[in-house]
Amino acid sequence: MRTLFLQAPSFDGFDGGAGSRYQARREIQSYWYPTWLAQPAALVENSKLIDAPPHKTTLADVVGQVRDFDLAVLHTSTPSFASDVKVIEAMKAENPNLKVGLIGAKVAVQSDASLAEAPIVDFVARNEFDFTIKDVADGHDWSTIKGLSYRNGSGVVMHNEDRPVMHDMDSLPFVTPVYKRDLKMENYFxxxxxxxxxxxxxxxxxxxxxxxxxxxxxxxxxxxxxxxxxxxxxxxxxxxxxxxxxxxxxxxxxxxxxxxxxxxxxxxxxxxxxxxxxxxxxxxxxxxxxxxxxxxxxxxxxxxxxxxxxxxxxxxxxxxxxxxxxxxxxxxxxxxxxxxxxxxxxxxxxxxxxxxxxxxxxxxxxxxxxxxxxxxxxxxxxxxxxxxxxxxxxxxxxxxxxxxxxxxxxxxxxxxxxxxxxxxxxxxxxxxxxRVPKIASIVGEMVTQPDMMKRRLREGVEFFRFLRERRAVAA
The missing domain is CATH 3.20.20.70 (Aldolase class I)
Known part of the structure; x- marks a missing residue:
């Protein structure tokens, strides 16, 4: 199946990527690589990975491409779930035949609740999902795929048996060729x-x-x-x-x-x-x-x-x-x-x-x-x-x-x-x-390393802007 792996657009500056330890906007704009999406993408031939937040990819940009795919797999999280479901709704409105599934920690532990909250989602891959997604993309009968929770033809949610934990980690292909193919490294900071x-x-x-x-x-x-x-x-x-x-x-x-x-x-x-x-x-x-x-x-x-x-x-x-x-x-x-x-x-x-x-x-x-x-x-x-x-x-x-x-x-x-x-x-x-010693250390770093001057000044502006927004939240 022509498969799109997607970290969906959400909040401006939101680091919700599948490599992020917690999903939120940072004090300084930061983006981790979407490694947990890139790994199954490396297993699926003719796939494409879109990491929307760091590439400033809009919902319109994503929707404009969905007719090129049969299957879309989105990484989701507790903070981004509601936003991700809205993206799926827009994608399916453009391509009603698109099958859409979710991966991530949230659906790994709340597969039943996630499917109940989002009737538009076709399936979720639980736990360690790499080869579960490969089986879906390869066109296997969903009822035979371990680790999959899905809606059958009658719309009833089915939960297949768990997929065994992987032990041969060398069986996974490299993720960095997917980075090279689909991502711009300069956007990750x-x-x-x-x-x-x-x-x-x-x-x-x-x-x-x-x-x-x-x-x-x-x-x-x-x-x-x-x-x-x-x-x-x-x-x-x-x-x-x-x-x-x-x-x-x-x-x-x-x-x-x-x-x-x-x-x-x-x-x-x-x-x-x-x-x-x-x-x-x-x-x-x-x-x-x-x-x-x-x-x-x-x-x-x-x-x-x-x-x-x-x-x-x-x-x-x-x-x-x-x-x-x-x-x-x-x-x-x-x-x-x-x-x-x-x-x-x-x-x-x-x-x-x-x-x-x-x-x-x-x-x-x-x-x-x-x-x-x-x-x-x-x-x-x-x-x-x-x-x-x-x-x-x-x-x-x-x-x-x-x-x-x-x-x-x-x-x-x-x-x-x-x-x-x-x-x-x-x-x-x-x-x-x-503190005086810490300020002196930072200034010294900026003076002795010219490339750090511009970077630290930009980070300072971002940091104080973030603090202002936090105070507005507290108020």
Whole structure:
């Protein structure tokens, strides 16, 4: 079947891509690659991938192409679901014969509810959906396709048996040739990565049991299933040939450092190729491994600290000790490895005091840059179950974003309202960045690296504009 893979147009500046850990507008305009769409697209011959938000592709642009396709597969999420359904309605109005299905964490765990809410959707692919979508595109009888939920000829929703979890990750084709075919790399920008960058996965799943984390609890699982070192390096070689302008490679695995010997082996091969790279890491990597990674071209680690309060880390099953994270951060500073630290406000156990504790912790360990998010109870996560059972979830804000795509604070606790949690994000950013040493560091970076001058000034304008919009939400 002629198949369109689509990340639909939605809110202006909305990073809802299938590689995004949470779907919302960012403080600084950012776009992750739609890796979870590119993977099945790589399996389906004669497919096309449209990633609308970063390419400024409008609904009219999409609708103008739908007669060229028999099948459309959209990535959706809890924040974007209603908007995505409207896009499907417009597509089917133009091409009534088009079959349309959804993939993503939301439909993986809410297949029945999603189909009930959106009668215009023909099917959803649950859990790990790559080969489920390939079977649909290849024209297999829907009743025989594992992992598929669909409407039969009478309009009755049917749920086929689950598809087994994939173990041979080398059986998946590279995603980067799809990027090269259908995407413009210069449109993908992440504030803490060098531009232009490329990102892809070398494995799926995460050993950690963090209660809020979306992908391991819905699609990827808690076993880290990896591609072989040779398979990864072959894709890196393709990237180097296809994208000579690439400044940085990012491995988007939930926790690339879950397998330390493998991470070291990949780093050694990357060092031979002269690749500058970054990855997601847990704040417990030993110094000796950090040195191997640094010697192999590692520039930056994206680290989820989440909170500076030990009890909150216990509450979310982070499996991390504050003192271990502090030593890890110290080692990174000494070895010259940059850190982009991520923090979450509004996790279970949060109080006004713990928010202040986390802000002080962040300024003390002093990562190069930070991102402050709001706790988001996605359906399918343990946090969502907790929130419902304990009455923490504000039903009026259960969609996780507002009408402009800005992340809201849907959780509230005794003594701490969702409004107070929301407002604390701005305070966090100001107290971290508006310090003399941090300002001096940023200015020094801009002065010594001319390419950073224009970039940081643009980011500053975007950041303050975003803060103004957040204040309007709070008001």
């Amino acid at each position: 992440i504030g803490y990565l060098k531009h232009p960058y490329i990102s892809f996965y070398t494995g799926r799943g995460c050993k950690s049991r963090c209660t809020f984390c979306l992908w391991p609890q819905t699609v990827g699982g808690h076993r880290y299933r990896t591609r072989s070192v040779g398979h990864v390096i072959e894709e890196v070689k393709f990237v180097l040939q296809a994208y000579p302008q690439m400044k940085e490679l990012f491995f988007d695995d939930d926790t690339f450092t879950d397998d330390l010997p493998r991470a070291e082996a990949i780093a050694k091969e990357l060092g031979k190729l002269g690749v500058m790279w970054s990855c997601n890491a847990k704040a417990n990597v030993p110094r000796e491994t950090l040195k191997v990674l640094k010697d192999g071209g590692l520039r930056l680690l994206l680290v989820g600290y989440e909170s500076g309060n030990q009890q909150i880390l216990h509450n979310i099953k982070k499996g991390m000790r504050i003192e271990v994270a502090e030593q890890f951060t110290k080692d990174c500073h000494e070895l010259g490895i940059m850190i982009h630290g991520t923090f979450i406000l509004g996790l279970p156990g949060e109080t006004k005091e713990t928010i202040q504790e986390t802000i002080k912790f962040a300024t003390r360990i002093n990562p190069h840059t930070i991102q402050v998010s709001l706790a988001a109870p996605y359906p399918g996560t343990f946090l969502y179950k907790q929130a419902l059972e304990n009455g923490w979830l504000d039903a009026a804000n259960a969609e996780l974003i507002n009408d402009n795509g800005i992340q809201i604070a849907p959780l509230t606790y005794p003594g701490l309202s969702h409004t107070e949690i929301f407002s604390s994000v701005e305070d966090f950013y100001k107290r971290f960045y508006f």
